[in-house]
Amino acid sequence: MERTKHFKKRDAILACLRSTTVHPSAEWVYNQLKPEIPNLSLGTVYRNLTYFKEIGEAVSIGTVKGIERFDGNTAPHVHYICTCCGAVIDLHDIAVPAELQSAAETGSGGSVCSCQLTFTGICSDCKKI
Amino acid sequence: MERTKHFKKRDAILACLRSTTVHPSAEWVYNQLKPEIPNLSLGTVYRNLTYFKEIGEAVSIGTVKGIERFDGNTAPHVHYICTCCGAVIDLHDIAVPAELQSAAETGSGGSVCSCQLTFTGICSDCKKI
DNA sequence: ACGTAAACAGTAATCATTCGCGTTTAGGAG
DNA sequence: CTCCTAAACGCGAATGATTACTGTTTACGT
Numbered sequence: 614m615e616r617t618k619h620f621k622k623r624d625a626i627l628a629c630l631r632s633t634t635v636h637p638s639a640e641w642v643y644n645q646l647k648p649e650i651p652n653l654s655l656g657t658v659y660r661n662l663t664y665f666k667e668i669g670e671a672v673s674i675g676t677v678k679g680i681e682r683f684d685g686n687t688a689p690h691v692h693y694i695c696t697c698c699g700a701v702i703d704l705h706d707i708a709v710p711a712e713l714q715s716a717a718e719t720g721s722g723g724s725v726c727s728c729q730l731t732f733t734g735i736c737s738d739c740k741k742i
Numbered sequence: 743m744e745r746t747k748h749f750k751k752r753d754a755i756l757a758c759l760r761s762t763t764v765h766p767s768a769e770w771v772y773n774q775l776k777p778e779i780p781n782l783s784l785g786t787v788y789r790n791l792t793y794f795k796e797i798g799e800a801v802s803i804g805t806v807k808g809i810e811r812f813d814g815n816t817a818p819h820v821h822y823i824c825t826c827c828g829a830v831i832d833l834h835d836i837a838v839p840a841e842l843q844s845a846a847e848t849g850s851g852g853s854v855c856s857c858q859l860t861f862t863g864i865c866s867d868c869k870k871i
Numbered sequence: 872a873c874g875t876a877a878a879c880a881g882t883a884a885t886c887a888t889t890c891g892c893g894t895t896t897a898g899g900a901g
Numbered sequence: 902c903t904c905c906t907a908a909a910c911g912c913g914a915a916t917g918a919t920t921a922c923t924g925t926t927t928a929c930g931t
Contacts, residue, residue: 721861723866732843732850734854
């Protein structure tokens with residue numbers, strides 16, 4: 614089929630997002646890809662990141678220090694954010710109890726389409742400094 | 743003592759924050775107080791909101807549609823955010839199990855100073871439309 | 872009354888993100 | 902192969918929330 618040539622940059626952006634666990638910002642993705650795709654535009658990164666959010670191939674985990682951070686792992690999982698360095702790491706061993714979601718639906722009266730649990734603190738690297 | 747006159751606006755901002763459960767933005771607070779404090783500056787609202795965050799009298803619950811939202815209720819509780827209208831409501835009947843916090847500390851290797859559980863969906867009002 | 876330190880207003884600056892628009896590209900039809 | 906169309910793209914300008922700057926005002930101690 615090989616119809617991917619038209620989406621070279623789109624595919625590269627998604628691949629970049631999928632290949633990392635740093636929960637990157639748009640600019641991080643841009644800087645990663647720029648060396649191998651010299652004519653990449655930052656606007657294209659933003660445009661495609663928004664696109665991936667819309668089609669459910671990526672999620673936003675909110676802003677850290679005023680910058681939006683993305684996650685190519687759409688499976689629900691818990692995050693830890695260091696308020697010092699801004700690092701975002703996955704906590705795979707922790708899960709939000711499933712019954713909380715239905716409790717949220719009755720409590721809010723609306724529908725629930727996602728839930729996000731985030732811990733914040735100072736990471737081990739920052740504590741050393 | 744009556745030394746509050748110097749902090750009239752600061753106090754008004756905190757009182758406004760405490761008196762509502764809408765989890766307001768800086769501009770919302772500004773618009774609320776502007777009629778009764780005509781010479782209030784939006785910068786003052788931002789400055790004091792940041793100050794309250796720093797001294798722990800208020801917390802940020804992140805950005806909704808690109809706008810930071812604050813909460814004068816610093817007791818840990820769960821939020822529900824409507825992605826349609828941007829409303830933020832408290833879910834008092836739901837709590838994050840305490841053991842998850844210690845699990846987060848061991849999982850991250852760092853310290854944990856706060857945790858935030860947020861459900862998103864379409865609220866009952868928006869579903870009617 | 873005077874000095875000082877902090878709060879404040881008003882406005883300019885910042886910076887992440889989005890928008891507009893002309894260009895390029897892929898892929899299909901003739 | 903050439904033309905056509907729709908979508909992706911680059912680039913630069915625009916937007917808008919937030920912050921910084923600067924001069925002024927205020928409360929309070931001396």
